Amino acid sequence: MxxxxxxxxxxxxxxxxxxxxxxxxxxxxxxxxxxxxxxxxxxxxxxxxxxxxxxxxxxxxxxxxxxxxxxxxxxxxxxxxxxxHPAVVAAVQEQVARFTHTCFMISPYEEYIAVAEALNRLTPGDHAKKSALFNSGAEAVENAVKIARKATGRQAVVAFDHAYHGRTNLTMALTAKSMPYKSGFGPFASEVYRAPLSYPYRDGLTGSDAAARAISLIEKQIGADNLAAVLIEPIQGEGGFIVPADGFLPGLADWCRENGVVFIADEVQTGFARTGAMFASELFGVVPDLITTAKGIAGGLPLAAVTGRADLMDAAHTGGLGGTYGGNPLACAAALAAIEAYESEDxxxxxxxxxxxxxxxxxxxxxxxxxxxxxxxxxxxxxxxxxxxxxxxxxxxxxxxxxxxxxxxxxxxxxxxxxxxxxxxxxxxxxxxxxxxxxxxxxxxxxxxx
Structure with missing residues (x-):
């Protein structure tokens, strides 16, 4: 009944x-x-x-x-x-009447490509970019790590104190807080390391000093030659909305560039106008190699993305990225309407x-x-x-x-x-x-x- x-x-x-x-x-x-x-x-x-x-x-x-x-x-x-949002509702209604799914890896459709084009245009940096679409922020983070490892041939990944990156096995390893996200769910993925964050209220350090502290730990305990990626939320979300001191993120990004390490900005919570810029990385003068997005991207429909340097994004072999529902046409229609609203409504x-x-x-x-x-x-x-x-x-x-x-x-x-x-x-x-x-x-x- x-x-x-x-x-x-x-x-x-x-x-x-x-x-x-x-x-x-x-x-x-x-x-x-x-x-x-x-x-x-x-x-x-x-x-x-x-x-x-x-x-x-x-x-x-x-x-x-x-x-x-x-x-x-x-x-x-x-x-x-x-x-x-009326434009999101109208876009989804129009799309659902045409088709709800084909799987982009089977028969591609324009809406997915249009979302990728929009992300390539909007995310920080004027370099050549490409995107891949997924369902959730955790999926985006996992795939960013996959891409970084494939592109560099290295395995180690650094995340930070107070970080939150998701609830899947790899993203639990990247997440700092045990309860309720990790407790009892191990063992977790290997080759994940943690570095200290800039937390001005608690540590009193300048951004450059906090960056030097983190870099020193990374060099001593991991070694740049073993490190595929540094992954960080420009402003932490679940960890407490911690805003790093000025100079911290640029210091990390510069060190990554000098050592061939992929700098990944997790903008799942900070992305899409939330912080007063389209992406929080812009507030700190940082251009990530890869950026992960989700949450605000599609007005409430499940969609996520990895966007970044075209050479890195193309490192994965054909078939190495994707998923049955990644870039679902309804979510893509919603995202295009939401992105239009972000821009046209300022x-x-x-x-x-x-x-x-x-x-x-x-x-x-x-x-x-x-x-x-x-x-x-x-x-x-x-x-x-x-x-x-x-x-x-x-x-x-x-x-x-x-x-x-x-x-x-x-x-x-x-x-x-x-x-x-x-x-x-x-x-x-x-x-x-x-x-x-x-x-x-x-x-x-x-x-x-x-």
Whole structure:
């Protein structure tokens, strides 16, 4: 018997842009759906917000009970262009009526090629580039490592403290945080090494000094001749929105170039206007050899890519890259519409404007409350780190309490950080200013009330 489903609610920007709670969370209908989840879905698949979503758009998510929540998470930086963006919806509807799949490796189609052309044009650097499309950020990272190893004939890969690169076997090895991402899932892929990151709030180093520290460790413990790639998020995501000190990324990139090491920028979370530039690498004056993208690329549909120097991208033999669903035509249609929106609506500028609102309010909170140790980020990718004001030690309990209090009042915020003591703000770029300010006032009240 087919289970009863609530009547559909139209989403997208037509949704009323307001916070409205008609029940406590979860409401009875959401609770019913969450009970079914508990019975049917593996318990390892958790959830953060105690609702069942039925519609989303602009800056809100609506649940099965009619509650409307302010969305400051964007599905973890996925619906950057706005949930159910009209152009994305129209492009997917048109494409799904024509064909849904052929497998690009069987019979190619123009949409995949057009996405590759757009990525080759948009990503940093004016050198010749090529792209390959996949389904998820983890797949993109794995394939970037494959390409680097094939191109260099070397095996070792360096990732950094606090890094997050995915949940597959290789990307678990690249990810720094054990729980919940790695604990009990080993053994992991070999020839993966870790270097110290630039973390200005915690290490106090200049960018050049932090780069020298990392390079010294790499040279001593691995050796440049054995190293295929250095992989880094220009601004770390799950690790705590850590922004490296100026000079750190250029120092690493220069060393890689001098030693024939592939410099890979993981822009899965930072890419596509999120940081106020189309790609965060631009903010630091870095041109990666390879860049991985996903999340915001296709307005919510699953798509990922590796883009980079044509000579590196062509190193893999025919058949060595691909996948049954990689570059699915629906996702490609969505990506082309989303990319058009990023450019025609000047969404990098919109991210910078939202970042001004976020930064101003959060810095004011930090000035009045020493439990906020640091406010950092770029564009619409801003975070607050919560600490014990007496010691500076991470305060995960406070962070969790603030996030739960926000959710109870109808504002979706996400936590992150190696120590679980960071709240990250990732509003959709379609959110209006007043709604964002309202959400931040809820955060302020939650902090004051904890």
């Amino acid at each position: 087919t289970p009863a489903v609530a009547a559909p609610v139209l989403g997208g920007p037509a949704l009323p842009q307001r916070r409205s709670l008609v029940t406590a969370l979860p409401g009875p209908r959401s609770q019913e759906i969450l009970d079914r989840k508990a019975a049917a879905v593996a318990s390892g698949v958790g959830h953060t917000v105690p609702i069942a979503a039925v519609a989303a758009g602009g800056g809100v998510v609506v649940d099965a009970d009619g509650n409307s929540l302010i969305d400051l998470g964007s599905g973890i930086a996925v619906t950057t262009v706005g949930n159910a 969404l990098p500028a919109r991210a910078r404007a939202l970042g001004d609102i976020l930064g101003e309010r959060l810095r004011a909170l930090a000035a009045a409350d020493p439990r906020i140790g640091d406010v950092r980020g770029r564009g619409a990718m801003i975070a607050a780190e919560f600490v014990d004001p007496a010691t500076g030690a991470p305060d995960a309990a406070l962070t969790s309490a603030v996030a739960k209090a926000c959710l109870a009042e109808g504002v979706i915020v996400l936590t992150c950080g190696t120590y679980g003591n960071v709240i990250r703000f990732l509003p959709p770029l379609a959110i209006d200013d007043d709604l964002l300010r309202e959400g931040l006032e809820v955060v302020a009240s939650a902090l004051a009330g904890v």
